[in-house]
Amino acid sequence: MKSVFTLVGALAFGLGVTGAAQAQDPVKIALIHGMSGSALEAFSKQSQTGFELGIEYATGGTNEINGHPVEIIHKDTQFKPDMARAALEEAYGDDEVLLAVGATSSGVTLSMLPIAEEYEKILIVEPAVADGLTGEDSNRYVFKTSRNSSMDMQAQALALAPDENLYVATLAEDYAFGRDGITAFKSALDGTGATVVTEEYIPQGTTDFTASAERMFNALKDHEGRKVIMIYVAGGGDPMGKIQAMQPERYGIEISTGGHILPVLPTYKRVPGMEGAIYYYYEAPQNEVNDWLVDTHMERFETPPDFFTAGGMSAALAVVKALETAEEWDTETLIETMEGMSWETPKGTMTFRPEDHQALQSMYHFKIRVDEDVDWAIPELVREIKPEEMEIPIGREN
Template identity: 25%
Template structure:
């Protein structure tokens, strides 16, 4: 039967508070660490090893670490936001629980699914001038060591009145700590900030991931791969096109690699799978592509930010434009997954409101190689235009086969902007010329940041033109850097880091970049673009600015 944990109560009068001398220090990954290097054997004799049956829980609020304490060599103090991990409480066979303890119950239980086999040490030291403490914490700890695991010989000396004798270290407890605590302990003292990058390197979205990573690293190269005097270390994992893989790789980056920040994610289902993970681990996730509406609506949480935009922003403003400027009779095609369905729904909302009629609607499986059945239906419907929402190799194959069917001669191609990315349309060829789309970025936008971005890309990649995925990668990296500037490179204070990210604003290749603080989704300009042929190849040329849009969803 699961235990019910009542709301935390104020500290009862008379109970000791941290200002009276309790100092709590968290140590990670060291089996036997001595506060006094000359007495390792004595320190080791006080180690208590708790079995896997035990379960750490968030603890009494009075045990937060006070500010102003002097740090001793090798110690890392917990900030106030990690007070919940300061004095680990253990269910049942534990100190202060099931042993007549007067300590209040923990405020919030830690889900057992978050646990990783990461050894940690909790040091409780006594700063009282007398060297004595009547704290229920110490009493409960003494009771625990004597009664629960006596076979380890881990006992504390006490006087005849049961008081713990004066010792430098009153307790050294080895526990299994969940991922929610492991990543932060050394963050503030480290000269390296670890960023986990989760982007596809294989599968249907491999090219999207490669371009995103190029843009991401291109911006970091431009600032010397450091910020606020700290080195930025990237650890990349392949998202593939599988939410289960993305979840496994994200857990590895958080629990094994101990990254401070996560970035990337192409596929919307992958992003949905990660929301609970990053919130539980307290690791910010900066999404560079996945555009499903729910990510910053009903699934939103304070640890998820999105740089790309969402389905509504990409499709709803463009729907009205297509109805008024392009076609009153349009056939709809999208990939058969959440983002594809959301995109067509958002497009139809404004398109039909502006007088447009739907000639037909189909959804294609991800990774399709033969679009002929769908193209036959389009030909039979005889629409004025097709509006398609596909990505990666699906987009290339659809546009190639669209031309092979001869449909481009009579049907206008209006598409989701990712489909005509500069990295794809060369593979389609001249049949892509004339296709229109809408996105927050165009190759020829006349602003200084866009010129700097496109020039840097062409210089590094031997004249190749960048596409929108590289541009999103560039902005994703800059969001992280601008936030770290605000925190002076400190990633240990999670609330401060999240607040810094929410307030980030800077001149971007797309225009002014800023988040909507209520959703943490980017506020996007939307530009209509048209594919044209230039001496440098096929590009998306700016046509008109539809305005600036934030997601109106809740």
């Protein structure tokens, strides 16, 4: 399916034409993602595909909301903060979109938050993850459908079953995603008795992990108890495979990491039996929305939906639910409608927490299973981790 979607004109709203606008007027939505310049392009493409599928599903194939055709405007941040700010300004101003969705990199997305506040228009964050996106630097116009670092790390900690016999070294990229993630991981371990013995931070794009691995081995090897290297890296470079190739087991050290997109999961075949937590794997959720997504994606693309396909769909479903529910489409009414709003997604029910607009959602504890007939390692479901099991810190009070 080809979609051409856009967001609603600020001029029309300034004249008092809101939800009662003429039926032929489009509702314009901007999708602002990095489509060039980074290995994270795959995340953006999945998110945009998922968003379009979500609009289709939520509107019963009409691609109309309350009689208004949905028009999507695509903009490329090139993974540069200045480009992202300019793209969002153009979307809100020249393109007169009603709201925007993006972006992919947490650091880039952080730079966009003040623009939403300046234009007093909604920005739905998807798929960027960092806690700070709903934290002190955020504002009341920002809603976040993607999970956050605390969810990743609360779930990861639960999957590790931490106690006083657990010693952990962490490896993360040195930017908002990685720093926030490790902060959240340490917070999740508070009170369990587990110890983080060292933290390693690497530049984005790192491909040689030898020095970091040796430092982590040395920090862990003399401890009595369970010793784990926890990897929290969003990009490529295959840190898990390369560190595993250095034989951490000779020191009694195991590796743990969260789940990843399907193109990365073949590398997990090196660690059968590894346990961790994942945001989404197409076989984990059992609900009608996910059934439709899996069947439709297989039919059209001959592959299962991935991490960020589900995320993009969740964002689209939130948009449609809000616009169908709100009495008017001005920003203030939409904010009032979305605060505390629950809606169904491929992951089940999500709810925008009123305090900071973070979408609370389930995560999935997995154990890696290797099947020679499947190209990737299978993050087989151990159990669903419900939102109420995770103590997700509240970010900015709106």
